[in-house]
Amino acid sequence: MKQSICHSLLLTFALFSNSFGQSLERIFYSTFSPQxxxxxxxxxxxxxxxxxxxxxxxxxxxxxxxxxxxxxxxxxxxxxxxxxxxxxxxxxxxxxxxxxxxxxxxxxxxxxxxxxxxxxxxxxxxxxxxxxxxxxxxxxxxxxxxxxxxxxxxxxxxxxxxxxxxxxxxxxxxxxxxxxxxxxxxxxxxxxxxxxxxxxxxxxxxxxxxxxxxxxxxxxxxxxxxxxxxxxxxxxxxxxxxxxxxxxxxxxxxxxxxxxxxxxxxxxxxxxxxxxxxxxxxxxxxxxxxxxxxxxxxxxxxxxxxxxxxxxxxxxxPYAANHGVPGNFGFDGDVLAKLPDTVSFAGRQVNVYGVRRAFVAPPQKGNTLLFYDANDIQSFWEFLKPLGYGVFWLPILVLGMFLSGLFLGVRHRKKISFWRFLLFSLLAIVFGLITGGTFLWVDTISPMPISSIRWIMGLMTIVLLGLTLWAYKRAIRSRRNGNEAYILSLSYSFLFGGLSLFSVFCTVFINQMVNSTLHFYQVDYVTGEKKQLFVFEKESDTNPANFSVLDSKVSHDGKAFIFTTGSFRANARTQGDLWKYDFETRLIEKLSDSPYNDGFGDISEDGKLVFRSGRSGYFDIYLKTNDETINLTQDSHRDNFPAISKQGDKIVFSSDRLRTEHEYKTMDIFLMSLKPDGTWTEPEIISIGSGQNAHAHFSPDGEWVIYTTEGYGINDEQALIQPIIFSPQMYGEIVAYNVQTKDRIRLTHNKWEEGTPLWVE
The missing domain is CATH 2.120.10.30 (TolB, C-terminal domain)
Structure with missing residues (x-):
C-alpha cells in the first residue's frame, strides 16, 4: 500500500514539474535509510x-x-x-x-x-x-x-x-x-x-x-x-x-x-x-x-x-520488502528512500533523491531510469557451482588421514611406535593446512589472476606428486624387506596423493568453481518498474574475488554506462578493471589497459578519461586522452574516486596525502584545473574539517563539486543505528562546494549513512 502511494506521489511530482516546463537538475545519493x-x-x-x-x-x-x-x-x-x-x-x-x-x-x-x-x-x-x-x-x-x-x-x-x-x-x-x-x-x-x-x-x-x-x-x-x-x-x-x-x-x-x-x-x-x-x-x-x-x-x-x-x-x-528478489536493490525497501527534496541555493533549484543502493548510476538526461548491478545469488551455497563443492574434499581427506593415523597407531603399536603414527596424524593436519591455506590465500585473501593461481597450484601439485612417489617407493621397499613400517609409508603416499588430487583439481577447474556472472538492471524510480539491462561474464583470467562492481555512473554525454569491477579491499597490484556499456550498440568495452587495480572512471564530454590505477605500486590518478595516458599524482599517497567535469577542464579526487605514516589516514577532497598550456595545476584541497571526505562529483556546468563528508559528525547514538542496517560508518552528509566563490552548502541532514552523490541534468 505504502509503496503504491509513494510511486503515485512520485508520478504526480514528475507530471507537475513537466507541466510547468521545469526540468530541474537532479542529485542522487546512496542512503542506508530503513523503510x-x-x-x-x-x-x-x-x-x-x-x-x-x-x-x-x-x-x-x-x-x-x-x-x-x-x-x-x-x-x-x-x-x-x-x-x-x-x-x-x-x-x-x-x-x-x-x-x-x-x-x-x-x-x-x-x-x-x-x-x-x-x-x-x-x-x-x-x-x-x-x-x-x-x-x-x-x-x-x-x-x-x-x-x-x-x-x-x-x-x-x-x-x-x-x-x-x-x-x-x-x-x-x-x-x-x-x-x-x-x-x-x-x-x-x-x-x-x-x-x-x-x-x-x-x-x-x-x-x-x-x-x-x-x-x-x-x-x-x-x-x-x-x-x-x-x-x-x-x-x-x-x-x-x-x-x-x-x-x-x-x-x-x-x-x-x-x-x-x-x-x-x-x-x-x-x-x-x-x-x-x-x-x-x-x-x-x-x-x-x-x-x-x-x-x-x-x-x-x-x-x-x-x-x-x-x-x-x-x-x-513490518519488515520492508525482501531485497533477495532478483533484480531488486541491495538494501531492504523501495528504490527511493523518500520523496525528492527540492533544494534551493545560489539561484538554482535541484531535486535531491536518496537511493537505497551504493554506487547507483543516475539517469540519462530526460528519463527516470537508474542503473545498477544486482547479484542474484542469495547465499554462499548458491555462490558455489557444483564443481566448487569439490573443495570440501580437502577437509574430508585431512580428517580421514588424521583418524586413520590414530587407528593404525593403536592397531600396530606392538610393532611400530605409536608416536610415529601420531606424528603422521599431526602432519596430515599441517600439510592439509598448507595446501588449503595456499589455495585460500591466492584465491581469496590476496586474490591473484587465474593464470597465477594455476601456476602456483600446479607447482604445488608437482611437489605433492613427488612426495607421493617418494612415500610409495619407501612403502614398496619396506614391504620387500619385511618391514612393518611399510604401512606408515603407504599412509604418507595416500596423504600426499590425496593432497595432489585436490591441488590439481584447483589448478584445472578454478574457473568452474563459483558463479561469476554480473547482472545489470534498470529501474524507473517513478513507477518502480525493473528490467534487466545486460548480463556480463568475467574474463577467463579474472579471479571471481576481483569481480564485484565497485562503482558505476552514466557518462556526461548520457551515451554510456561506466562501471568498475574489482575487490572491495584489494591492494594496488590486485586486478581491477574499468568497463563501458554503450546504451545504443549494447556493446561492452574494456577501458582499462593494465593488469593492475584500475577503476573509478569518469569521461568528459570531449572524451577525456580519468581513473584510478595501482600500476605504479601506489594508487594514483591517471588521465587518458586519445592514446596517451599520464599519471597526474605520481607519489606514494592513496588517491582515489576521481571525477572529471563535463567540460573536461577540472578533476577532483580523494586523497590521504595530508596524513602522516603514523596517524589514521582519513581522506580529503582535492581539485586540479587544466591550464592553458595543457598541463594541470597542483592538487588543491577543497574540503574542510577532520574525518573522511570522499566521492566527489561535478555539477553539469562544472561550477560546483558535491561530495560526502564526515565533517558534521553523527546525529544519533551509534549503538542505536548500526544494528538496524549494515552501516559500518553511520556518518555522511552531502555537501556542495562552489569552485569559484568557495561557498559551501550542506544539502542533507539525516542520521543515516549517505554517500556517493552524482549530479545530473
Whole structure:
C-alpha cells in the first residue's frame, strides 16, 4: 500500500514539474535509510495498539506530553527529519513544530510539559536544544536555546523529575577510532553527561570504552538507567544521579538498548535478533521476569514512551520488502528512500533523491531510469557451482588421514611406535593446512589472476606428486624387506596423493568453481518498474574475488554506462578493471589497459578519461586522452574516486596525502584545473574539517563539486543505528562546494549513512 502511494506521489511530482516546463537538475545519493516506520499508539498499557501515523516517509522517536494530550515525533515527510505534533484524540493531521532547514529529532518533554528538549543540527553538528512547547504554533529554530555548545555530537536528552537538569549522551571525550573490520570507516564512543537547563555545569557521569547511552531518570531523581556495551554487548545499567555506583541491573541473553521506566516502575527496553525482529521487552525489578511488552506486536518495535494514564507510543512496522528478489536493490525497501527534496541555493533549484543502493548510476538526461548491478545469488551455497563443492574434499581427506593415523597407531603399536603414527596424524593436519591455506590465500585473501593461481597450484601439485612417489617407493621397499613400517609409508603416499588430487583439481577447474556472472538492471524510480539491462561474464583470467562492481555512473554525454569491477579491499597490484556499456550498440568495452587495480572512471564530454590505477605500486590518478595516458599524482599517497567535469577542464579526487605514516589516514577532497598550456595545476584541497571526505562529483556546468563528508559528525547514538542496517560508518552528509566563490552548502541532514552523490541534468 505504502509503496503504491509513494510511486503515485512520485508520478504526480514528475507530471507537475513537466507541466510547468521545469526540468530541474537532479542529485542522487546512496542512503542506508530503513523503510516503513510509523508511530503506533496503545491506550490500554500495551494490550492492543493501532497506527497513529501512516505515511510513506519515516516517522519515529515519539513521546507523549505530560498532560496526555499530544504526541511529538520525528518525521522525514518534509525531506529532512523534523519535529511534528499531533493530538492523541480527534482526527487531526500532524503539524510542524519548528521551522528549520536542519535536522531535528529525539524530543523529550519537561515534567510540567512547558518545554521541549531535542537534538538538532542547526549550528552544524548535533546539539541539545530547549524550546517552549507550543503545539498550536510553528516556532523558528532561532529562538531555541543551545544547551550543549560543543563541537562533538550530543544525543538523547532526558529531563530530571524536578526539571532542572538534562541527562544526555555525547561522543565528546573519546578519540574516533578505525572500524575493526572496515578501515575506511570510523567508530565513536559515547558517555552519559548531565547539564543544567540553563546550559551551565556540564558533568560527565560515565567513562567507558564502549557506548553508554539513552539515559532515563527514576521517578525520585535518585537513579539513572542507561545502556552500555562495557560487558561485551549492550545491556541495561543503573547508576546514582551523580554517576556513582554503576552496575548492570538486567541479565538478558540478547542486546538491550533504549531503556525507560513505566509508571509502575517496570523497565522497558528494545532488543533484537540477527539484526531483525526488534521488540520492546519489559523487566519486573521484583520478580526479575523479562517478557514481551506486546506479544503480537509488529515486526519492528523501537523506543517506547508511556504515560500515567496507560497510553503508550513506539515506532516500527513490518519488515520492508525482501531485497533477495532478483533484480531488486541491495538494501531492504523501495528504490527511493523518500520523496525528492527540492533544494534551493545560489539561484538554482535541484531535486535531491536518496537511493537505497551504493554506487547507483543516475539517469540519462530526460528519463527516470537508474542503473545498477544486482547479484542474484542469495547465499554462499548458491555462490558455489557444483564443481566448487569439490573443495570440501580437502577437509574430508585431512580428517580421514588424521583418524586413520590414530587407528593404525593403536592397531600396530606392538610393532611400530605409536608416536610415529601420531606424528603422521599431526602432519596430515599441517600439510592439509598448507595446501588449503595456499589455495585460500591466492584465491581469496590476496586474490591473484587465474593464470597465477594455476601456476602456483600446479607447482604445488608437482611437489605433492613427488612426495607421493617418494612415500610409495619407501612403502614398496619396506614391504620387500619385511618391514612393518611399510604401512606408515603407504599412509604418507595416500596423504600426499590425496593432497595432489585436490591441488590439481584447483589448478584445472578454478574457473568452474563459483558463479561469476554480473547482472545489470534498470529501474524507473517513478513507477518502480525493473528490467534487466545486460548480463556480463568475467574474463577467463579474472579471479571471481576481483569481480564485484565497485562503482558505476552514466557518462556526461548520457551515451554510456561506466562501471568498475574489482575487490572491495584489494591492494594496488590486485586486478581491477574499468568497463563501458554503450546504451545504443549494447556493446561492452574494456577501458582499462593494465593488469593492475584500475577503476573509478569518469569521461568528459570531449572524451577525456580519468581513473584510478595501482600500476605504479601506489594508487594514483591517471588521465587518458586519445592514446596517451599520464599519471597526474605520481607519489606514494592513496588517491582515489576521481571525477572529471563535463567540460573536461577540472578533476577532483580523494586523497590521504595530508596524513602522516603514523596517524589514521582519513581522506580529503582535492581539485586540479587544466591550464592553458595543457598541463594541470597542483592538487588543491577543497574540503574542510577532520574525518573522511570522499566521492566527489561535478555539477553539469562544472561550477560546483558535491561530495560526502564526515565533517558534521553523527546525529544519533551509534549503538542505536548500526544494528538496524549494515552501516559500518553511520556518518555522511552531502555537501556542495562552489569552485569559484568557495561557498559551501550542506544539502542533507539525516542520521543515516549517505554517500556517493552524482549530479545530473
Amino acid at each position: 516503513g516506520w510509523d508511530i503506533y499508539l496503545s491506550k490500554d498499557k500495551g494490550k492492543s495498539y493501532k497506527n497513529f501515523t501512516d505515511n510513506p516517509s519515516l516517522d519515529y522517536d515519539a513521546v507523549i506530553s505530560p498532560d496526555g494530550k499530544w504526541v511529538v515525533f520525528t518525521s522525514e515527510r518534509s525531506g529532512i527529519p523534523q519535529l511534528y505534533v499531533q493530538a492523541i484524540d480527534g482526527n487531526y493531521p500532524p503539524s510542524l513544530l519548528i521551522k528549520s532547514k536542519s535536522f531535528q529529532d529525539q524530543a523529550t518533554f519537561s515534567p510540567d510539559g512547558s518545554q521541549l528538549a531535542f537534538v538538532a543540527s542547526h549550528e552544524g553538528n548535533s546539539e541539545i536544544y530547549l524550546i517552549p512547547f507550543l503545539p498550536d504554533s510553528i516556532q523558528d529554530i532561532e529562538i531555541a536555546k543551545n544547551l550543549t555548545n560543543h563541537p562533538s555530537g550530543d544525543f538523547r536528552p532526558a529531563f530530571s523529575p524536578d526539571g532542572q537538569r538534562i541527562a544526555f549522551s555525547s561522543d565528546r571525550d573519546h578519540e574516533i577510532v578505525p572500524h575493526p573490520q572496515f578501515p575506511f570507516a570510523r567508530q565513536r564512543i559515547g558517555d552519559i553527561y548531565s547539564v543544567d537547563i540553563s546550559g551551565e555545569n556540564p558533568t560527565r557521569l560515565t567513562n567507558s570504552e564502549f557506548w553508554d547511552g539513552s539515559p532515563r531518570w527514576s521517578a525520585d531523581g535518585a537513579k539513572i538507567i542507561f545502556y552500555s556495551g562495557r560487558n561485551g554487548q549492550n545491556s541495561i545499567f543503573e547508576m546514582d544521579a551523580d554517576g556513582s555506583n554503576q552496575h548492570q541491573i538486567i541479565e538478558f541473553s540478547g542486546p538491550a538498548v533504549s531503556p525507560d521506566y513505566l509508571p509502575d516502575g517496570t523497565i522497558v527496553f528494545t532488543t533484537w535478533q540477527n539484526e531483525k525482529d526488534f521488540k520492546v521487552m519489559k523487566f519486573d525489578p521484583n520478580s526479575k521476569e523479562i517478557t514481551p511488552l506486546i506479544s503480537n506486536g509488529p515486526d519492528l518495535m523501537f523506543n517506547l514512551d508511556s504515560h500515567l494514564n496507560g497510553t503508550m507510543v513506539f515506532h516500527g512496522g
